[in-house]
Amino acid sequence: MIRVADGQGDKNGVASAAEASASKSPASLRVRVLRQDAPGRESYWECHVIPYEANMNVISILQRIAARTTTEDGRKVAPVAWDCNCLEEVCGSCTMLVNGRTRMACTALVDRLLEEQPEEIVLEPMSKFPVVRDLMVDRRRVFRSLERVKAWVPIDGSYDQGPGPRISPEDQEDAYPLATCISCGCCMEACPQFTKVEVSRLAGESQEAFEARRKEAFDKNFLGAHAISQAMLFNSHPTGKMIADERMEALTDRGGIQMCGNAQNCVAVCPKSIPLTRSIARAGRAATLWAIRRFFDR
Amino acid sequence: MAGPRVLVIGGGLAGLSATMRLAELGIDVDLLSLVPVKRSHSACAQGGINSVNTQTRQQGDNEWKHFDDTVYGGDFLQHQPPVKEMAEWGPRIVDLMDRLGVPFNRTPEGFRDQRRFGGTLYKRTAFAGATTGQQLLYALDEQVRRWEVAGKVKKWEFWDFLQPVLDESGRCRGAICQDLVTMEFRAFPADAVIVASGGCGLVFGRSTMSMVCTGSAVSRCYAAGAFYGNGEFIQVHPTAIPGADKLRLMSESARGEGGRVWVPKTPQDPRDPRDIPDAERIYFLEERYPKYGNLVPRDIATREIFNICTNEGLSVEKDRLCVYLDLTHIPKETLDRKLGGILEIYEKFQGVDPRFVPMKIFPAVHYSMGGLWIDYERSASGGLVEGSPRNQQTNIPGLYAIGECDYQYHGANRLGANSLLSCIFSGLFVAPGVVASCDEAKKSEPGPQLMNDALKAQEKRHAELLSRPAGGENPYDLHDELGKLMTRTCTVVRRNDQLAEAYEAVCALEQRWQKCSLSDTGSWTNQNVVFTKALGDMFPLAKLILKGALQRDECRGAHYKPEFSMPGIEADDPAERRRLAEEWCDRFEENTKKWLKTTVARHGDDGHPVLTYEDVDTSIISPRPRLYGLVGGEVIEEVWRERQQARAQAAPQPATVGAGG
Ligand SMILES: Cc1cc2nc3c(=O)[nH]c(=O)nc-3n(C[C@H](O)[C@H](O)[C@H](O)COP(=O)(O)OP(=O)(O)OC[C@H]3O[C@@H](n4cnc5c(N)ncnc54)[C@H](O)[C@@H]3O)c2cc1C
Ligand code: SF4
Ligand code: SF4
Ligand code: FES
Numbered sequence: 001m002i003r004v005a006d007g008q009g010d011k012n013g014v015a016s017a018a019e020a021s022a023s024k025s026p027a028s029l030r031v032r033v034l035r036q037d038a039p040g041r042e043s044y045w046e047c048h049v050i051p052y053e054a055n056m057n058v059i060s061i062l063q064r065i066a067a068r069t070t071t072e073d074g075r076k077v078a079p080v081a082w083d084c085n086c087l088e089e090v091c092g093s094c095t096m097l098v099n100g101r102t103r104m105a106c107t108a109l110v111d112r113l114l115e116e117q118p119e120e121i122v123l124e125p126m127s128k129f130p131v132v133r134d135l136m137v138d139r140r141r142v143f144r145s146l147e148r149v150k151a152w153v154p155i156d157g158s159y160d161q162g163p164g165p166r167i168s169p170e171d172q173e174d175a176y177p178l179a180t181c182i183s184c185g186c187c188m189e190a191c192p193q194f195t196k197v198e199v200s201r202l203a204g205e206s207q208e209a210f211e212a213r214r215k216e217a218f219d220k221n222f223l224g225a226h227a228i229s230q231a232m233l234f235n236s237h238p239t240g241k242m243i244a245d246e247r248m249e250a251l252t253d254r255g256g257i258q259m260c261g262n263a264q265n266c267v268a269v270c271p272k273s274i275p276l277t278r279s280i281a282r283a284g285r286a287a288t289l290w291a292i293r294r295f296f297d298r
Numbered sequence: 299m300a301g302p303r304v305l306v307i308g309g310g311l312a313g314l315s316a317t318m319r320l321a322e323l324g325i326d327v328d329l330l331s332l333v334p335v336k337r338s339h340s341a342c343a344q345g346g347i348n349s350v351n352t353q354t355r356q357q358g359d360n361e362w363k364h365f366d367d368t369v370y371g372g373d374f375l376q377h378q379p380p381v382k383e384m385a386e387w388g389p390r391i392v393d394l395m396d397r398l399g400v401p402f403n404r405t406p407e408g409f410r411d412q413r414r415f416g417g418t419l420y421k422r423t424a425f426a427g428a429t430t431g432q433q434l435l436y437a438l439d440e441q442v443r444r445w446e447v448a449g450k451v452k453k454w455e456f457w458d459f460l461q462p463v464l465d466e467s468g469r470c471r472g473a474i475c476q477d478l479v480t481m482e483f484r485a486f487p488a489d490a491v492i493v494a495s496g497g498c499g500l501v502f503g504r505s506t507m508s509m510v511c512t513g514s515a516v517s518r519c520y521a522a523g524a525f526y527g528n529g530e531f532i533q534v535h536p537t538a539i540p541g542a543d544k545l546r547l548m549s550e551s552a553r554g555e556g557g558r559v560w561v562p563k564t565p566q567d568p569r570d571p572r573d574i575p576d577a578e579r580i581y582f583l584e585e586r587y588p589k590y591g592n593l594v595p596r597d598i599a600t601r602e603i604f605n606i607c608t609n610e611g612l613s614v615e616k617d618r619l620c621v622y623l624d625l626t627h628i629p630k631e632t633l634d635r636k637l638g639g640i641l642e643i644y645e646k647f648q649g650v651d652p653r654f655v656p657m658k659i660f661p662a663v664h665y666s667m668g669g670l671w672i673d674y675e676r677s678a679s680g681g682l683v684e685g686s687p688r689n690q691q692t693n694i695p696g697l698y699a700i701g702e703c704d705y706q707y708h709g710a711n712r713l714g715a716n717s718l719l720s721c722i723f724s725g726l727f728v729a730p731g732v733v734a735s736c737d738e739a740k741k742s743e744p745g746p747q748l749m750n751d752a753l754k755a756q757e758k759r760h761a762e763l764l765s766r767p768a769g770g771e772n773p774y775d776l777h778d779e780l781g782k783l784m785t786r787t788c789t790v791v792r793r794n795d796q797l798a799e800a801y802e803a804v805c806a807l808e809q810r811w812q813k814c815s816l817s818d819t820g821s822w823t824n825q826n827v828v829f830t831k832a833l834g835d836m837f838p839l840a841k842l843i844l845k846g847a848l849q850r851d852e853c854r855g856a857h858y859k860p861e862f863s864m865p866g867i868e869a870d871d872p873a874e875r876r877r878l879a880e881e882w883c884d885r886f887e888e889n890t891k892k893w894l895k896t897t898v899a900r901h902g903d904d905g906h907p908v909l910t911y912e913d914v915d916t917s918i919i920s921p922r923p924r925l926y927g928l929v930g931g932e933v934i935e936e937v938w939r940e941r942q943q944a945r946a947q948a949a950p951q952p953a954t955v956g957a958g959g
Contacts, residue, residue, distance in 0.1 A: 038822045053542055055647075060543040066826070067774035069817040078818035081825050083333075085508045087544040088643055090432055091337040106543075107646050132479055133823040143334065147447050152440035153399040157322055158726065164396035166408035176401045176427050179436065180639075183336055237399050 026052050026118075029110065030072070031061055033080055034124040036131045039200065043131070046080075047072040047120075058098055058105035058113075058123065059084055062135075080123075082135040089271060092182030095189070096135045097124040102189040104271050126189045130198040141197060142183050144218045145227035149250045153240045165238040178233040178279065180272045187225040187266035187276060193259045194222050222259045223251075225266035229279035235286070248290040257283050301326060302736035305473055305488035307459045307515055309335025311431070311718060312701025313494030314438035315725030316732075321442075321450040323733055328486055329442065330454040330475055332510045336439045339496050339508035340721065343431020344549035344640050346423035347395070347718040349388030351412060354420040361385045364422065366919055368716060371417040371595050372667075372709025373855040374894060374921040375528065377914055380674050380689075380706050383681040384723045391722050392424050398437035402426050403636070413554045413636075415714040417595040423715045428549065428639030434718060458828060459515045462491055462522050462697050463752045465744045470696035472749060474756045478828060481821050483757055485749035489736035492690075492698040492728065493519060497666040501836045501843065502789070503781015505663035506538055506547040516670050516703050517835035520842075524692045525671035526899040526907075527705030529839065530846030533712055533856050534789050536599035537623055538662030539644060545662035546647060548623060549640045550714040552657075553592040555632070557625045559583050559603070560656075561612040571614075571622055571656045582606055587927035597711045597856045598926055600661045604790045607660070614658055624656040663789060665717065667708045667856065668843070670699035671898055674706070680918045685730040687738065696735055700724035705896070710855020763816065763827055770815035773830045780807055780833075784840055788847055792859050797848040804844060808837040808905075842899040842907040849909060852893040864889075867930025875930065879937040886923050886938075894921060 028049050036043040049072050050064045066079035084094040087106045094105040099117050113121050129137035167175075188194040199214040201207075231247045234240035251257045260280055267276040302325050306313045309331040317327045329335065350364050365385035369378060396402060396410065402424050403411040412421040426433035445451040456478040462470045463485070472487040498513025499505030520526050537548040537559075553559070560579045567574055582602060587594045594602075603621050607613035614620050625633060625641075633641060633653050644652045671693060675686035682689055690698045690706075701721040708716065787793075787800040811834050818826035853863045864885060867878045895911035902908045923938055925931035 037820075055542055057543065057647075063543060063774070066817075067772060076817070078820060078824075079826050081823050085333050085337050085339065085510055086342050087509065088342065088546050089646065090341045090429065091333070091339075091508065093333060093337050109647070109649075111649075136823060139334075143336070143443070146440075147443060150444075152444050153397070153437075154444075155397055155441070158318055158394055158441070160390040160393065161397065163393045163410070164399070167401075167404055168408050169404040169406060172401050172404045179399075179401050179433060180427070180429060182341075182432075183334075234399070239397065240399060 025054070025111070026114070028052055029061065030120040031065070032120050032122045033065075033134070035080065035134045036125070038133060039130055039198075046077065052110070056110040058096075058108040058110070058121070059087055059094065061110065061121065062105070080135060081133040090182060092184035095126060095184045095186055097126060097189075098122070100124075102126060102186045102269050104184060104186075107271065126185060128189050128194055128196050129185060130196070139183070139185050140214075141218045142185050142188065142224065142226065144215065145223045146183075146230060148219065148223060149227045149231040149247050150243060151227065151230040151234055153234065153237060154243050155239070167238070171236070175233055175236060177272070177274055178229050181226050181229065181274055182272060183226065184271060186269045186271060190265040190269040191222070191225060192263050192265065193261055194224055197221050219255060221255045223255055223257075225260070225276045225280060228257055228260070228283045229274060229276055232279040232282050232286075245290075248286060251283055252287050252290065257287050260284075302489045302733070302740065303328065303487070304732060304736065305330065305486050305491045306494060307331075307473070307491065308338070308494035308496060308701070308703075309439070309442070309453075310338040310340035310494060310496050310701060311435055311438060311721035312725040313492070314435070314442050315722045316492055316494060316700055316728055317451055318438060318441045318445065319726050319729035320732065321445040321448075323729055325450075325733060325736065327451045328454060328488065329451055330457045330459060330486070332456065332458060332478070334455045335442070335453065336436065338435060339511055340435040340718075341429075341432040342506075342508060342547070343434075343718055344428050344547065345415065345551040345554070346413060346425035346430045346715045347392060347434065347722075348415065348422045348713070348715040349392045349424065349719065350385070350422060351389060351392070351410070351424070353412065354422055357420060359420045359422065361388065363420070364388060364418075367418045368707070368713055369709065369919055370922075370924060371713040372711050373924050374916055374919075375531070375709035375854060375896070375914060376707055377674065378916060378918040379676045379680055379682055382918060383727070384707060384720055386681065387723050387727070388719055391719060391726070395434055395437055395722070398441060400426050400433045400437045413551060414593065415554055416550055416590075416593045416599070417713040423554070425551065428551065428637050428641075431718060434722070438722075458831075459493075459495070459518065460756050461518050461752065462524075462694065463749055464522060464694060465748055468523075468694065469739070470694050471739075471744050474749075474752050476756070476760075478825075479823050481824055483753055483760070485753050487749055489739035490696045490698060490732045492700060492732065493670065493703055494699075494701045494725065495703045497702045498836070498839055499663055499666070500777075500832075501780070501840050502532070502663040502784045503778060504541075504543070504545050504785075506535055506545055507664070512832040512836060513666075513839050514832040514835045516699070517839050519670060519692065519694075519697065519699075520838060520899075520901050521835075522694070523901065524694050524697060526668065526839075526842055527671040528668035528710075528846070528897050529842040529899055530788075530850055530897060531667035531710050531856050532663060532789065532843065533596060533665035533667060534600045534661045535664035536596055536603050536661050537659040538664070539647060539657070540618065540620070540660055540662075541647060546643055547662070547664065548644065548657060548659050550593075550596070552623060552625060552637060552640065555625075555636050556628050557592065557623050558627070559592055559599075559621055559623055561606055561614060561621050565611050566614065566616050571624070572626065580606075580612070590926060594926055595711060595713065597858070600790055601858060603661055620658040620660045622656040623659045625652055626654060626656060661790060663785065665712055666702060667705070667710065667712055668846075668897075669703045669705040671896075672699050672704045672706055676915070682727070684727070685734060687731045687735040689731045690724055690728040691731070691735070696739055698728055698732060700728050710857060760827070763830060764819045766813075766815050768815050770813040771810045773811070773814045773826075773833050776807055776811055776814065777833050777836075780804065780836060780840060783807075784843070788844055790858065792847050792857065793861065794848060794851075794859070797844055801841065801844045801848065804837060804840045811837065838901060838905070838907070842909075845907050845909060846897045846899065850893065850897065852889055854893065866928040867933060869930075875933045876937070879930070879933040882934050883923070883937050883941060890921055
């Protein structure tokens, strides 16, 4: 299919992605996918070749693969499983490793990827979360961390009590970026301190016992940068801070802020450009103050 | 006996607010969703949420006007009591979301900032950056997580709702659902089931909606006997960015903040848009609708953009239809502060910075005004009776619908920023009625056989799908065909011959679906079979949408048939103008009598929809012509007003319900 290149702004050098690549766009794309049929199975590589179209992203590649399900060497295979929903980088579903880097598949534009690495596009599941199938991983732990730090405003109830507290534009501008975290997991994938926790159900174990054991395993391990940042978000909200101590408790407990080695990998990969290192620094200072206060309160 | 238990299908704004309120009322909730609820489609909403506020109130605004704008914008097709109730709840809902920590934009003094959206003259819309839906969704998600920790809510994420289960008396007793990871089936007995599954954009292939907006959940309720209201009313958003996988929305707030829509006077002017002087541009919305300018209601903006590209041949590009949406006259700092997020989307996907280069946009399917038919109980003051089990209940007792998947509130056309409000409102408001319904359910308990039989039937259907012979139809290709067909025949402009043909074509596609083969026949995380099922459930919806559109021989809101449009008055001679206006009003009244009716679709035994028409409760604000920018609108309005006055004198009415309140 021929699509007209987006010819906007060429005169002033603000060339569009489509245009920049129009001259050197290939006829087809080679896509190498790391597949795994189920948890605990061996993973394996598979190659697909699909026709190039202008303005493609990794999602449209996966859609074409799902519709064709034929590998480079002509074998019929099951479609690659993956996660997505919004296709505009706001739901946090589609995280994967694209050409070795953790990012969102929906904003991974093919033309840009070809600039990075023209021979092929490589797709792998995230490595810090258990694989469910192919590119789909189990990110329950991301949400468990939010429970651990009580990432919510503790309201009395949802009945009308008038408006919330007045907030200065500066405070809003400070809080808003932190509130845009899409729970994608990129920051955790990139973090050297965040290691994979995979718990499988034992023979004869009840669902409840299994869930409790899994929760326990999560809680022993690192929270992740996103949860530290959320804790700081709610600790700075006028009502949210009413349970600031409880959050500090979680942050200084096992798997808390002390595990962060300040490698700053997280902030580099966050698709929402959330100032994670600033949150971590704030949390570190708050944790020190809190420890001192606790010491004197004893 | 265990306490009451409610199953909520879907965790967007509607499902989450219902869950939160139910938990607060002491009910145990199972919350089930195709995706983790935090990743629901509501996250995509950008622009904002409407309600009257202290400031607009002092400019003459009030709940009544919000109510009036909503029904006028919706071309009077919605029952009025629920809308009135919603408008009255508006300020309380925005206050509540504020208390939950939503980072609404602020004024220098620390109050919530407001912007103006389409279809109103007031700055009624509260917003949080350019991701209002995301922020509202997160705030509710956080409260529900809190209830989860407290043990009142159990989430079932990556689960597919397959059917409601009805007992012999026709009451809903729970549902059968499937785990998308293990593919295990499970029965969920419940005292009430609330469907909050969002819109059905995927019936049109590509739209502004998220990938799980297949409409499958409502289609499954419809198949089980639930009625579907106003299916043919599908909103096409005027401004979307055309893309291969999705049509990404450019929020109305771009126009709210001063964005201007234009095309060059010279068709396909090859110059850089920035080099085209003002005199050689057509700002067609501003020229034709001086009062509302670029902020005319969506259906009108959509048709004008469509028209200028197709009929007037003024598309910016030759091979792809689009017009300019221009923000370049607004200071960069203002844009960054107010529209940062949405402009980022354009830049991310088009590789062009809209702060410096006008964007190229075109209409796209965006919202389903229609949905599951639901009931309500009217109060003496014209609102709703709080706590009535009838509110939001489908025709199946114990089965409720809330949010975008119900047909209430928006009539023939939804106003911008009103949906987030209706989702949260219906979610909160449904809760006490559901509690009452649970009490009713508890009076008798069905035996386990009911659920088991339904479970077996679903397992059988699944096994049959998996065992279809290879080499048949490809479900992804069929979906593509369906989408193209629906978009071509049943969006901006509708013609009876095309609709009739499309109906036949959809039936043929449905037949071909019966011969779909699966490329994955496994029993672990099989996305192929889940998609194929959802596709199969799109056909009944497509059919009721097409049939509703075909039968409705008029123009109303988003439903536009040129054959039945009522053109304005061009004559200059005053007497002639009067005469034409009288004629126009006669025709309007006749049409109102005939077509101011809810389309109610029932799934026929032969698989075809059976349509009936139901009167609309317009007892609070009587329908009047929707004249936004119509040529000769002044004289029509004059004649209309005289008629109303004459009527009022002839039959003096008791003062109607609380105007102003
Ligand atoms: C791009 C965009 C921008 C918008 N901007 C605005 C705006 O600025 N203001 C405004 O008022 N409105 C806006 N809208 C409309 C508004 O976002 C939606 O109408 C609203 O979010 C719908 O919420 P909901 O709770 O009904 O459903 P959704 O948020 O769509 O949630 C549906 C839920 O149901 C679940 N579900 C669906 N099917 C099944 C199934 N078979 N089994 C199990 N679970 C299922 C899903 O997983 C999901 O959790 C916008 C819409 C779009 C597309
Ligand atoms: S700064 Fe901390 S959280 Fe971020 S990557 Fe480094 S160790 Fe991980
Ligand atoms: S902080 Fe950034 S990278 Fe981490 S989960 Fe949130 S959005 Fe993703
Ligand atoms: S699909 Fe939602 S973030 Fe990519």
